[in-house]
Amino acid sequence: MSTTGETAVSTTGETMGTTFDVAVIGAGIVGSAIARKLAGYELNVALLDARGDVGDGTSKANTAILHTGFDATPGTLESRLVREGYRLLSDYAERTGIPVEHTGALLVAWTEEELDALPALKEKAERNGYDRTRIVGRDEVYRQVPHLGEGALGGLTVPDESIICTWTTNLALATEAVLRGVTLLLNRRVRSVEERGGRTVLRTSGGEVNARWVVNAAGLGADVIDRLFGHDRFTVTPRRGELLVYDKLARPLVDKIVLPVPTARGKGVLISPTVYGNVLLGPTAEDLTDRTDTGTSEKGLEFLLGKGEKLMPALLREEVTAAYAGLRAASDHPDYLIEADAGRRYVLVGGIRSTGLTSGIAVGEHVAELIGEAGLALTPRKDLPEPPHMPNLGEAGLRPYQDAARIAGDPAYGRVVCFCERVTAGEIRDTFRSPIPPSGLEGLRRRTRAMNGRCQGFFCGAEVGNLMDTKGGSACEQRHPSPEAQR
Amino acid sequence: MTTDITTLTPDVVIVGAGPSGLSAARALAPKLGGGVLVLDRESTAGGIPRHSDHPGYGIRDMRRFMSGPAYARRLVEQAEAAGATIRTNATVTGWAGDRAIEATTPEGRIRVEARAVVLATGARERPRPARLIPGDRARGVYTTGHLQNLVHLRHGKVGRRAVIVGAELVSWSAALTLREAGCRTVLMTTEYPRPDSYALFSVPGRILFRTRVATRTRVRRIIGRPELEAVEVENIDTGERRVVECDTLILTGDWIPDHELARAAGITLDPGTKGPLVDSALRTDRPGVFAVGNMLHPVDTADIAAIDGAHVARSVIAWLNGESVPAGQVRLVADAPFRWVSPEILRPGDPVPSRRRLLLWSDRYIPFPQVVLRQGGKVVARRRLWWPAAPGRVFRVPTGILSAVDPKGGTVHIGTR
Ligand SMILES: Cc1cc2nc3c(=O)[nH]c(=O)nc-3n(C[C@H](O)[C@H](O)[C@H](O)COP(=O)(O)OP(=O)(O)OC[C@H]3O[C@@H](n4cnc5c(N)ncnc54)[C@H](O)[C@@H]3O)c2cc1C
Numbered sequence: 001m002s003t004t005g006e007t008a009v010s011t012t013g014e015t016m017g018t019t020f021d022v023a024v025i026g027a028g029i030v031g032s033a034i035a036r037k038l039a040g041y042e043l044n045v046a047l048l049d050a051r052g053d054v055g056d057g058t059s060k061a062n063t064a065i066l067h068t069g070f071d072a073t074p075g076t077l078e079s080r081l082v083r084e085g086y087r088l089l090s091d092y093a094e095r096t097g098i099p100v101e102h103t104g105a106l107l108v109a110w111t112e113e114e115l116d117a118l119p120a121l122k123e124k125a126e127r128n129g130y131d132r133t134r135i136v137g138r139d140e141v142y143r144q145v146p147h148l149g150e151g152a153l154g155g156l157t158v159p160d161e162s163i164i165c166t167w168t169t170n171l172a173l174a175t176e177a178v179l180r181g182v183t184l185l186l187n188r189r190v191r192s193v194e195e196r197g198g199r200t201v202l203r204t205s206g207g208e209v210n211a212r213w214v215v216n217a218a219g220l221g222a223d224v225i226d227r228l229f230g231h232d233r234f235t236v237t238p239r240r241g242e243l244l245v246y247d248k249l250a251r252p253l254v255d256k257i258v259l260p261v262p263t264a265r266g267k268g269v270l271i272s273p274t275v276y277g278n279v280l281l282g283p284t285a286e287d288l289t290d291r292t293d294t295g296t297s298e299k300g301l302e303f304l305l306g307k308g309e310k311l312m313p314a315l316l317r318e319e320v321t322a323a324y325a326g327l328r329a330a331s332d333h334p335d336y337l338i339e340a341d342a343g344r345r346y347v348l349v350g351g352i353r354s355t356g357l358t359s360g361i362a363v364g365e366h367v368a369e370l371i372g373e374a375g376l377a378l379t380p381r382k383d384l385p386e387p388p389h390m391p392n393l394g395e396a397g398l399r400p401y402q403d404a405a406r407i408a409g410d411p412a413y414g415r416v417v418c419f420c421e422r423v424t425a426g427e428i429r430d431t432f433r434s435p436i437p438p439s440g441l442e443g444l445r446r447r448t449r450a451m452n453g454r455c456q457g458f459f460c461g462a463e464v465g466n467l468m469d470t471k472g473g474s475a476c477e478q479r480h481p482s483p484e485a486q487r
Numbered sequence: 488m489t490t491d492i493t494t495l496t497p498d499v500v501i502v503g504a505g506p507s508g509l510s511a512a513r514a515l516a517p518k519l520g521g522g523v524l525v526l527d528r529e530s531t532a533g534g535i536p537r538h539s540d541h542p543g544y545g546i547r548d549m550r551r552f553m554s555g556p557a558y559a560r561r562l563v564e565q566a567e568a569a570g571a572t573i574r575t576n577a578t579v580t581g582w583a584g585d586r587a588i589e590a591t592t593p594e595g596r597i598r599v600e601a602r603a604v605v606l607a608t609g610a611r612e613r614p615r616p617a618r619l620i621p622g623d624r625a626r627g628v629y630t631t632g633h634l635q636n637l638v639h640l641r642h643g644k645v646g647r648r649a650v651i652v653g654a655e656l657v658s659w660s661a662a663l664t665l666r667e668a669g670c671r672t673v674l675m676t677t678e679y680p681r682p683d684s685y686a687l688f689s690v691p692g693r694i695l696f697r698t699r700v701a702t703r704t705r706v707r708r709i710i711g712r713p714e715l716e717a718v719e720v721e722n723i724d725t726g727e728r729r730v731v732e733c734d735t736l737i738l739t740g741d742w743i744p745d746h747e748l749a750r751a752a753g754i755t756l757d758p759g760t761k762g763p764l765v766d767s768a769l770r771t772d773r774p775g776v777f778a779v780g781n782m783l784h785p786v787d788t789a790d791i792a793a794i795d796g797a798h799v800a801r802s803v804i805a806w807l808n809g810e811s812v813p814a815g816q817v818r819l820v821a822d823a824p825f826r827w828v829s830p831e832i833l834r835p836g837d838p839v840p841s842r843r844r845l846l847l848w849s850d851r852y853i854p855f856p857q858v859v860l861r862q863g864g865k866v867v868a869r870r871r872l873w874w875p876a877a878p879g880r881v882f883r884v885p886t887g888i889l890s891a892v893d894p895k896g897g898t899v900h901i902g903t904r
């Protein structure tokens with residue numbers, strides 16, 4: 001199997017001839033991390049997804065916080081994997097160029113009851129192995145977040161809570177998986193499975209896929225797949241979280257994550273800067289039945305505006321740039337549900353609800369351990385390629401439009417196409433030469449930020465659409481091969 | 488790594504090559520030895536009229552009735568003939584000093600250190616998220632700007648059945664574009680009790696487009712995954728809702744100035760226009776930085792933006808000649824039903840506002856408004872006007888009404904009786 005140069009991304013066609021050692025179902029952050037990890041051994045791995053692109057499920061629409069895990073339930077698998085994931089992803093981000101900002105968080109108490117809960121939260125953080133929280137008084141709260149609404153009584157600082165780019169995280173993991181030789185099979189919705197003499201046949205919307213082992217990392221669909229393997233352990237409830245993204249001009253209002261005191265229902269509504277320079281308000285938490293309903297609702301938006309008015313009235317005076325919703329794969333099981341079935345050569349990775357962005361890489365490590373213990377021989381490979389260097393979408397780093405040397409080398413990086421987000425023709429073109437090119441406009445937006453800005457396409461929509469149709473071609477004749485494309 | 492930056496030093500740098508910026512360049516270039524540089528981020532100069540391919544441009548400034556693209560080309564020719572340098576594909580990204588800016592171009596990063604800066608960055612329509620319209624993430628939802636870029640510049644396709652949000656001038660412009668693209672407008676919605684645009688447009692418009700205008704309604708939900716299938720339309724008075732099938736939704740009007748550079752400079756904005764607060768000489772509160780066009784009055788027609796450009800030239804030259812700003816000022820504030828007034832600051836000794844008109848935006852339809860000025864709690868002037876104040880377009884008030892203003896009397900409120 002080739003590791004560099006030509007890569008194996010297949011959106012259609014049969015793989016009948018091949019029996020993979022492992023097939024991973026789901027190319028979200030969790031599945032991509034698992035495939036990448038397993039491809040570090042002498043294994044022939046396939047990564048399948050129902051969608052036409054990687055990272056097109058829950059991993060594309062979350063709050064994008066790299067959690068320390070300070071508020072997890074101590075002693076759970078989730079607590080451990082979030083803690084480890086924080087460290088692993090921070091390190092991985094540095095090596096691959098995933099945008100991260102270590103902004104820190106401030107958890108704010110608004111009632112006496114919440115104020116009284118702070119010492120217990122601090123203690124809980126310590127039981128989760130995180131001992132850097134500090135209880136602060138009202139004045140310190142307003143010193144740290146001067147635009148906070150009236151009525152805060154005190155707070156708890158979480159200095160290592162961070163913000164990250166969830167899109168680049170997913171793409172980096174999947175790209176590295178592909179560079180390591182994983183066969184990425186898109187547009188393959190797994191519909192049924194069959195055991196056939198020591199291997200499993202996955203019948204998908206895009207043909208059959210054969211594998212000795214199967215890892216189920218199907219997120220919102222993980223319980224359905226689990227039942228296909230004869231189990232009945234848990235049920236996924238799609239828990240919708242709606243969010244509002246405020247204009248970049250709001251960014252000076254807040255430079256750290258502002259958290260509420262968590263409740264049994266979830267982490268509550270927060271205000272957070274984003275690595276793209278915006279400010280987020282959300283998410284809501286609402287149990288649905290439709291696992292595909294990522295629309296926003298009148299009630300949800302109203303609720304957020306009400307919360308925002310109390311949390312930071314100045315924020316509500318700014319323009320809204322985007323509104324979106326994500327679905328958490330909530331379940332009736334109180335912890336992550338990661339179990340190997342040696343007899344069936346099958347691993348379930350379920351119930352990764354609201355922390356999977358952070359924990360993904362650690363989940364990958366954990367799955368490799370389990371699968372090894374369950375009998376799959378894991379021989380580390382010696383010829384692993386370097387991890388990919390991802391295009392920078394973050395405001396904290398140098399972006400191509402700011403980079404005089406880079407523009408001098410290739411004028412396409414000086415041709416700004418999306419003015420609000422300052423995305424250049426060069427960056428758009430590069431995505432089509434990357435190991436996992438975008439399959440549609442949404443994928444291009446996640447890879448570049450094009451059209452994600454305040455005008456939402458008023459100025460650039462037609463041009464970006466044109467570059468999508470021509471695969472980045474017509475608008476920027478290439479003069480020099482780009483470094484991104486050569487990797 | 489941002490080392491090899493080219494520095495340019497024209498007398499004046501103008502950000503934005505729309506009607507206002509180009510007209511300012513045309514007026515300034517013949518009078519200045521040090522050069523006038525216009526920067527625009529688009530690959531073609533001309534601003535909004537470039538893609539607004541229907542007649543209705545140039546009436547007050549060129550005394551002609553021409554199409555947007557033809558008007559844009561003419562403005563470009565005139566500015567160049569006057570000696571201005573226009574640089575396209577040049578996105579101004581920020582400031583590098585009080586009157587210095589930075590821009591990204593395919594030829595590299597540039598810094599422009601000028602003696603005066605004119606901001607002419609225009610205005611745009613609020614897109615769906617800013618209007619907080621909930622529902623599915625459906626494809627087929629556009630602003631007029633997006634639609635016209637798609638149809639006129641890229642010859643792209645839209646759907647077959649459209650709903651247009653808004654019934655003002657720009658909404659009819661969208662309807663024209665849709666018709667050209669083979670898409671029928673089945674409904675126009677407006678929150679106002681009567682369609683806002685000129686009878687000139689709306690009556691024949693209705694016949695021409697066979698379009699119904701639903702007054703006092705708004706779109707409350709978008710339905711369709713991944714393609715738009717319908718919208719839910721609410722009657723604001725009764726709360727009643729109905730589903731209207733469509734595959735295209737055009738969000739028109741609801742303007743916001745492109746004020747990013749102004750805000751980045753810390754220039755004070757007017758809470759009503761959300762554009763820079765200016766006096767009748769079109770000075771912002773940063774010395775040597777001026778503003779013109781739809782960024783100041785979102786939005787008026789292109790000819791008015793263009794006349795602003797000519798108007799600012801005098802002020803820029805006065806600044807370059809070291810003339811000082813007259814002392815003393817009164818602030819002009821819009822009272823309901825007016826949302827904003829432009830300009831917002833009056834100084835004794837300053838030129839009268841462009842075209843001797845104050846520009847206002849009304850949230851209510853008033854057939855023959857009596858405009859009232861109040862200062863220090865007293866009515867100082869009133870004037871009945873014979874043209875309506877209507878939502879969705881600029882209401883113009885002759886500046887003669889200002890003669891009663893006391894330059895030392897404090898804030899002046901402009902409203903109706
Ligand atoms: C509102 C919200 C806020 C959040 N905030 C944070 C946060 O701040 N920090 C954090 O760490 N986490 C956060 N999370 C959680 C995080 O986003 C998820 O835990 C993580 O994205 C889960 O990744 P995944 O790979 O398990 O799932 P997904 O990304 O959903 O991937 C699963 C994939 O499986 C595919 N699939 C499903 N069924 C099939 C099938 N039958 N055949 C083939 N493919 C199939 C899907 O197409 C999908 O691509 C948040 C989640 C939400 C919803």
Ligand SMILES: Cc1cc2nc3c(=O)[nH]c(=O)nc-3n(C[C@H](O)[C@H](O)[C@H](O)COP(=O)(O)OP(=O)(O)OC[C@H]3O[C@@H](n4cnc5c(N)ncnc54)[C@H](O)[C@@H]3O)c2cc1C
Binds near residue numbers: 541580609660782
């Ligand atoms: C759909 C539609 C139909 C219309 N129909 C008519 C009509 O029939 N008749 C009429 O008279 N008027 C019409 N108008 C109004 C008219 O187009 C505007 O009044 C006019 O374009 C305003 O000119 P302006 O110079 O203020 O701004 P704009 O034309 O918006 O020009 C602003 C320029 O600034 C540039 N710019 C912005 N930011 C930057 C930056 N950071 N760096 C570099 N460049 C930048 C932009 O690229 C743009 O070219 C219509 C408007 C619309 C939207």
